Amino acid sequence: MSRLLKAIGLAALVVLFTIPRAEAAFFNLASGERRPVELNSQTIVDLAEKLKPAVVNIDTEATVSTSPFGSREMPRDFKDFFERFFGQMPEQKQRRQGTGSGFLITPDGYIVTNNHVVEDADRITVRTLDKKIYEAKVIGRDPKTDVALIKVEAKDLPHVTMGDSDKLRVGEWVLAIGNPFGLDFTVTAGIVSAKGRVIGAGPYDDFIQTDAAINFGNSGGPLFDFEGNVVGMNTAIIARGQGIGFAVPVNVIKDIVGQLKDTGKVVRAELGVLIQPVTKELAESFGLKEAKGALISQVMPDSPAERAGLRQGDIIVEFNGKVVDEFHDLPKMVNVQPVGSKAKIKIIRDGEAKTVEVVLGEQKERTAGVTTDEEGKTAETPKLGIKIQNITPDIAEGLGLEAQEGVVITEVASDSPAQKAGLRQGDVVLEVNRKPVKETSQFAEAVKEAKTDKPLLLLVQRGKNTLYVPVKWETE
Numbered sequence: 091m092s093r094l095l096k097a098i099g100l101a102a103l104v105v106l107f108t109i110p111r112a113e114a115a116f117f118n119l120a121s122g123e124r125r126p127v128e129l130n131s132q133t134i135v136d137l138a139e140k141l142k143p144a145v146v147n148i149d150t151e152a153t154v155s156t157s158p159f160g161s162r163e164m165p166r167d168f169k170d171f172f173e174r175f176f177g178q179m180p181e182q183k184q185r186r187q188g189t190g191s192g193f194l195i196t197p198d199g200y201i202v203t204n205n206h207v208v209e210d211a212d213r214i215t216v217r218t219l220d221k222k223i224y225e226a227k228v229i230g231r232d233p234k235t236d237v238a239l240i241k242v243e244a245k246d247l248p249h250v251t252m253g254d255s256d257k258l259r260v261g262e263w264v265l266a267i268g269n270p271f272g273l274d275f276t277v278t279a280g281i282v283s284a285k286g287r288v289i290g291a292g293p294y295d296d297f298i299q300t301d302a303a304i305n306f307g308n309s310g311g312p313l314f315d316f317e318g319n320v321v322g323m324n325t326a327i328i329a330r331g332q333g334i335g336f337a338v339p340v341n342v343i344k345d346i347v348g349q350l351k352d353t354g355k356v357v358r359a360e361l362g363v364l365i366q367p368v369t370k371e372l373a374e375s376f377g378l379k380e381a382k383g384a385l386i387s388q389v390m391p392d393s394p395a396e397r398a399g400l401r402q403g404d405i406i407v408e409f410n411g412k413v414v415d416e417f418h419d420l421p422k423m424v425n426v427q428p429v430g431s432k433a434k435i436k437i438i439r440d441g442e443a444k445t446v447e448v449v450l451g452e453q454k455e456r457t458a459g460v461t462t463d464e465e466g467k468t469a470e471t472p473k474l475g476i477k478i479q480n481i482t483p484d485i486a487e488g489l490g491l492e493a494q495e496g497v498v499i500t501e502v503a504s505d506s507p508a509q510k511a512g513l514r515q516g517d518v519v520l521e522v523n524r525k526p527v528k529e530t531s532q533f534a535e536a537v538k539e540a541k542t543d544k545p546l547l548l549l550v551q552r553g554k555n556t557l558y559v560p561v562k563w564e565t566e
Contacts, residue, residue, distance in 0.1 A: 364387050
C-alpha cells in the first residue's frame, strides 16, 4: 500500500510540474495575425513599466453655486416663503475638486480623457509619472461619447499607440492603468468580458466590458491589450458591482479625437428620425415575423429622412447592406458616414420591404370598449385602464401641452394594461392602430374596431417626441 501511495504521489508531482505555463494568443495589429505570448507576472511587469509613463493623472477645480443652506435643494414651498419675506436668496460660490485619468497620444502634449472628468472645470492640472505638473486646456469635448481632448505645453513626451478595438476578442487579456481614489498609477489586469455593451449612457453606447478592476478616478484612463496598444478608455462602472467596468472602444475615440483636434467639435451625419426598439408586441402589431429593426416614431421636418420619403411607422431593417438587429445599432451606423454621403436603407412599410436612398445631412441638436362624453368631460376606457379627454386650451396649459387639439390621457389606472405598457398622464394619443384620432369619439371608434387578439397600437406624443406604444388587452 505504501508503494502505491508513493506512486500516486509521484504521479501527482509529475502532473503538477509538467503543466505548461499559461500562454495567450494576441493579435499582431500590423499584420492581423495572432502570435502566442507567454502570460506570467513578468509579462505584466514589463508592460506596466513600458506603458505607465504615457498615462497621466488629472486634477480639476470647478466653481459651483449653492444656496446659503448648503448643497441640498431647498423645498420649493419654503424657498417661496423665504423669498417673499427676505427677498431673493444670494447664491454662494464654492470650489469643487475632482480627479481622473488620461493618456498622452502625441509627444507634444495632446491627452485623451473622459468628458465628464473635465466638463465645467475652471482649472485642469496634469501630473505625469516623473512628477512633473502641467496646466492643461480643453481642445474639445464630445458629451455624446464622453470623450474629451486636452493639451499641455510640452515636447518629447512619452505617448501611447492606438490599437484596433474591432479585433479585440472576448476573453482576451487587458491592462488598465489609472488613478482610482487618488492612488497614482494603479495597474490592474483582467479580461475582456463582453463587447458592444449598451448601458444607457447615450445614443452611441458601444462599450467594452472588462473585469480588470476599475474604480472612481480611473475615468479617462487607458485600457491596453497585451501588445501594449490602447484598445479602450475606462469610463463607467456599475455601482456596488464587482468585476464589471466599461471602456469606450478606441476605434470610436480615434475618429472623435481627430475631429476635436482639427476643429474643436464633432460633426456627425444624421438621418433625421426618432426611433424606438421593435418589441415582441410591436412586431405583432405591425405584422412582423421577428422583433428586429428600428421603428421610426417621428420624422423630423425638413430632414434627410423627410426628403427621402421615409414615414412614421417605417421599420428600418438594413442600412447600407448591414442588418439592423437592434434599434441602437442604427445611430452608430449613421454616425460613421460622411455628411452628404448617400445611404441605402431597407425598410418594412405596411408589411412590404422597400429600399430608399437618403442623402445624409449634418446632425443638429433636436429636443426628439370606450364611451365618450361632451367636450370638457372625461371618457373612460375600462379595458385599457385610462381616462381620456379632448384637449382644451385650459387642459393644454395645465399639462404644459403644445397641442391644442387631440385626445389626452388624464388618468392611468394602477396595474392596468395601460400602466403596464408605460402610458402616462399627459400623453397625447395621435393614432390608434395607425388611424389618426383628434377627438374622443374617433378614439372610441378606432378602439371598437380593433381586434383583441393583437395589442392595441397607440402613437402618442410625450413632450416634443412621439413613440409607438403597444397595449395588451386585458383578458377576462
